[in-house]
Structures are given as C-alpha cells and as structure tokens.
Amino acid sequence: MTRDFSRSLRAQARLHELVPGGAHTYARGSDQYPERMAPVIARGSGARVEDLDGNVFVEFGMGLRSVTLGHGFAPVVDAVCRAVRDGVSFTRPSIWELRAAERFLEQVPGADMVKFAKNGSDVTTAAVRLARAATGRPLVAVCRTQPFFSTADWFIGSTAMPHGVLPAHREETVGFDYNDLDSLRALLDEHPGRVACVVMEPGSAAAEPDPGFLEGVRRLADDDGFVLVFDEIICGMRWSRHGAQHVYGVRPDLSCWGKALGNGFPVAALAGRRELMELGGLSTEAERVFLVSTTNGAETGGLAAYLAVDDEYARRDVVGEMVERGSRLAAAVRQEVAEAGLGEHLVLHGRPASMVFATLDAQGRPCQAMRTLFLQELLRHGVLAQSFVVSAAHTDDDLDLAAGAVRHALPVYARALEQGGVDGLLDGRPVAPALRPLAAPRRLG
Structure with missing residues (x-):
C-alpha cells in the first residue's frame, strides 16, 4: 500500500x-x-x-x-481546562499541590512524602542527590540492561553519547545486570562503601524479576547502606496504579514517577521515606539538600491532569x-x-x-x-x-x-x-540507535 x-x-x-x-x-x-x-x-x-x-x-x-487512556481523553482534558481557568502558577503553593500530594501518598502507601516536577529526569536526578547527601558516597549504580534513567550528566556520561560530559562525571556511574545479584555484589565489593544508590526499574521491558531478585537487592541495600531507588517512570500506572513495587512486594527508599501520571500532560513525582525526603525540606537539622525547585513543577494543569487520571483508574x-x-x-x-x-x-x-x-x-x-x-x-x-x-x-x-x-x-x-538482507525491499537507510556517538551522514527528510 x-x-x-x-x-x-x-x-x-x-x-x-x-x-x-x-x-x-x-x-x-x-x-x-x-x-x-x-x-x-x-x-x-x-x-x-x-x-x-x-x-x-x-x-x-x-x-x-x-x-494510557487515549489521546484527547475528555475527562482529563476537561479537568485541566477547569483548573487553568483559575490560574496556572502563583507565588505560593496552590490547593492543587495539597490535593495531589494527599492522593499520591494514598496511591503509593510505602511513600511518606512526595515532590512534583515536570519530567522523569528531574526526579531521578533529585533522588541521586538525596542519596549522595544521605550516605556521603559518590557513586551511582544503574541497571545497565535497562535503557534510560536521566538526561543529567551522572547518567548520560555512562551512555554511548557522553560528549560534553566531564570525564570526572563519566566515572560517577557504574553498572550491574538485571536479575543478576552476583553482578551487584561484585560491584559493591569493587567499590566498598562508595555506592550511594542503586537506580533501577523494578520491572524490565524484556523480563520479569527472577524469584528473590528484588528482595535480594533490598537486602543488599539494608546491609550495605546504599539507597534503593525504583524508577517507576514506565512501570508506575502500567504494572499497577500503585506501581511495580506493589506488584512485586518490595519497598524502595525512593521512587520516581512520570509518563502515565498525566496521560501525556507533563507531571512527574519523587516519593519516598520521610528521613530522606526531609533532607530537602525545612524539618531537618542536617545540611539541606537542594531537591526539586522548578517554576513549573507544580503548575495547576499538570496536577489536575494527574488527579483526573487517578480518578479514572479508581473508576475502572x-x-x-x-x-x-x-x-x-x-x-x-x-x-x-x-x-x-x-x-x-x-x-x-x-x-x-x-x-x-x-x-x-x-x-x-x-x-x-x-x-x-x-x-x-x-x-x-x-x-x-x-x-x-x-x-x-x-x-x-x-x-x-x-x-x-x-x-x-x-x-x-x-x-x-x-x-540475506533488505536490499530492494527497504526504501532508504536503516534506523539507528537513538543514543550513539556520531550522527553519521544520512538523508534527514
């Protein structure tokens, strides 16, 4: 055709x-x-x-x-329109921030506090900063068999596209394999007392966690002292309204959410244990962490979208x-x-x-x-x-x-x-990995 x-x-x-x-x-x-x-x-x-x-x-x-609910889903679009008619951004918190926080912490029972932002990279990077502040350690361990965690230097420096990231930052991130506890143990042994956090998706696009794998990561976190961060950007609202952590029964220290929270409207969230989250708040005697502070992080449209999405998940x-x-x-x-x-x-x-x-x-x-x-x-x-x-x-x-x-x-x-190939069948050049070091000459029409 x-x-x-x-x-x-x-x-x-x-x-x-x-x-x-x-x-x-x-x-x-x-x-x-x-x-x-x-x-x-x-x-x-x-x-x-x-x-x-x-x-x-x-x-x-x-x-x-x-x-997840479809393009132009009327209940979400209508809720956003109603909210923004009364204003989008103010010099003080809006009531939407309280409503969304109460709802989110009911949705994710293992979390004590939440902070909203606009995209997943912001909240995963905030989680890394919290973990480093809490542990005093420099390294981030990521699941290298999972594709993407942040646009920030701590992660991009570990990819095939690190140009522009300082060499020191490229050395901050180390990797282990999904469903391979031994690879994580070896990493901890190689860098004793230096891993601040493990960042991973609890579920994988390619495979389910082996029995005992996530529980084993949780035990290693408790024994070693690193902060366990679950990236629920994709899993959250797809595996369960309560996230993959609920499906698998393993509680992280921090979790990062986005994507389906707003059915396409921009909203993301960092949630987790109070003693960690308060390092970026006002109820701490420790040196404060600059957590997530963005002009548009809590604009009313995104939070109204999240609440309308969650209403639909509760309804059906x-x-x-x-x-x-x-x-x-x-x-x-x-x-x-x-x-x-x-x-x-x-x-x-x-x-x-x-x-x-x-x-x-x-x-x-x-x-x-x-x-x-x-x-x-x-x-x-x-x-x-x-x-x-x-x-x-x-x-x-x-x-x-x-x-x-x-x-x-x-x-x-x-x-x-x-x-033995696509010659004569493919009209043009093949696609290429999104993250690659060279653009390579190609027609871009």
Whole structure:
C-alpha cells in the first residue's frame, strides 16, 4: 500500500532547520523511522493519529508510553481546562499541590512524602542527590540492561553519547545486570562503601524479576547502606496504579514517577521515606539538600491532569484493560508469526501492558535493518509502532488492524531473511540507535 508523506517530509525538513535533530526527544527523531516515512502528527483521538498528509494510523507506545487512556481523553482534558481557568502558577503553593500530594501518598502507601516536577529526569536526578547527601558516597549504580534513567550528566556520561560530559562525571556511574545479584555484589565489593544508590526499574521491558531478585537487592541495600531507588517512570500506572513495587512486594527508599501520571500532560513525582525526603525540606537539622525547585513543577494543569487520571483508574480497571488488550494483541501477532514460520526472527517480550518486539536477522541477531523493514511495512498498512505497548483506548478494531498489518509485513520480512538482507525491499537507510556517538551522514527528510 502506497501512502503520501510529502507534507510530513516538508515539515520534517523544516524542523531539521530549526530544531537540533528535528525533534525534541531523541526517540521521536526521524532517524528512528524508515526514511521518507516519518509522519508529522496533526492530531490524535483514542488510539489513532492523523498526520499532515491525512494518513491515519493506529499508534502504539503512545506518547512514549505516557498515554494510557487515549489521546484527547475528555475527562482529563476537561479537568485541566477547569483548573487553568483559575490560574496556572502563583507565588505560593496552590490547593492543587495539597490535593495531589494527599492522593499520591494514598496511591503509593510505602511513600511518606512526595515532590512534583515536570519530567522523569528531574526526579531521578533529585533522588541521586538525596542519596549522595544521605550516605556521603559518590557513586551511582544503574541497571545497565535497562535503557534510560536521566538526561543529567551522572547518567548520560555512562551512555554511548557522553560528549560534553566531564570525564570526572563519566566515572560517577557504574553498572550491574538485571536479575543478576552476583553482578551487584561484585560491584559493591569493587567499590566498598562508595555506592550511594542503586537506580533501577523494578520491572524490565524484556523480563520479569527472577524469584528473590528484588528482595535480594533490598537486602543488599539494608546491609550495605546504599539507597534503593525504583524508577517507576514506565512501570508506575502500567504494572499497577500503585506501581511495580506493589506488584512485586518490595519497598524502595525512593521512587520516581512520570509518563502515565498525566496521560501525556507533563507531571512527574519523587516519593519516598520521610528521613530522606526531609533532607530537602525545612524539618531537618542536617545540611539541606537542594531537591526539586522548578517554576513549573507544580503548575495547576499538570496536577489536575494527574488527579483526573487517578480518578479514572479508581473508576475502572485501566491496568486490567491494558493487560487484556495487550494479551489479545500478543496472541494474534504470535499466531501470525508462527503461521509464517518466523517465530525465531520476530519475538515479543514484556508484560502485556508494555510489550516490545525484537527483530532478528537470519543468524538470530538483533538487526536494525530488519527492524526498519518491519516498521516500514507496518506504516504502509496503517500502524505506527516502535513497540506494541498498548493503551486502554485501543479497540478490537485497532488490534485487528494491527494484526492484519503484521500479516502483510511478514512475507516481506521473510524475503529479506531468504536473500540475506533488505536490499530492494527497504526504501532508504536503516534506523539507528537513538543514543550513539556520531550522527553519521544520512538523508534527514
């Protein structure tokens, strides 16, 4: 199926002239999509989006996984409109800050205090600063088999894109592996008394925690004295309204939240034990920590969005709906893949509400060119999907359309495997990792 992307291409070219990278998030960049098939979105409704050329797509991974209730979800939009009519930002705390804090601490029973911000990077970095102040230690241990924790130097210095980060900061972050307690123990032994905190997602996009793994990390935190920080930016509101920490029954010292808290509206949260959080407050005799202090962190629109989202989660089983839809999609896609005999080359991973796919070449290796080919064929058949992460807004028709798009994509995928590459099948260059040291010459239209 041929689709016209000419208006999107012109808009994308103009974006490249005005915005470094042509987008405000690396994951949204045109280099993450097939060349000449990177739609610029005009509007969305439910689980569908329309681009500048009038192409309509079923979208997955909506809003980089932040949209669980659907685009333009009226109860949230209406709540935000009502709140901002009475003012957005004041010289003193608004009543929305009290309402949101009370609700959030009811939602996350293991937390004593909360501070709101606008994005996940701010709150994870605040957690690191608290941990360093509380422990007097310099190092941050991150789960290196998980993709992203912050835009701050303490994390970016450990990635494939550290240019501009001071060498000293690059040495501040060390890594261990998910589901591998021995790798964390070895890290602690290598840096005795120097790890301030462990930062990790309690759940992984690719795997569930092995029995005893999270409990083991908790015990190591208690024994060694580091602060355990759970990154719930994705897990929170997808694994459970109460977070993955509730699902797995392990309480962190601090937890960081974002994305689905506002159904796409900007709101994030840092929550945790009082003795840690108060280091950034006024009820401490210790030297104070500059925690999170932002002009727009508690503007009324974001907090109203959070409260409206939580109202909807209380009214209906949003997580259960996502699990049901994700399970249905997984079954349909796996059936199509199995019938095509490609089960060793297109593999689904993750919980039903947060499902990703792996595209493997003829030797069973992850392959960006094969990924690009798969994305290309999905786009041609009406699906915009860097993942198969569902929302509660996906309908049976949406899921059927997605399964049909996979069915149409698989013969092309099979031909690429048979001929040993994508030559003649892929229209343009392959996608590339979002975090990489060199841009590499490529057409950016």
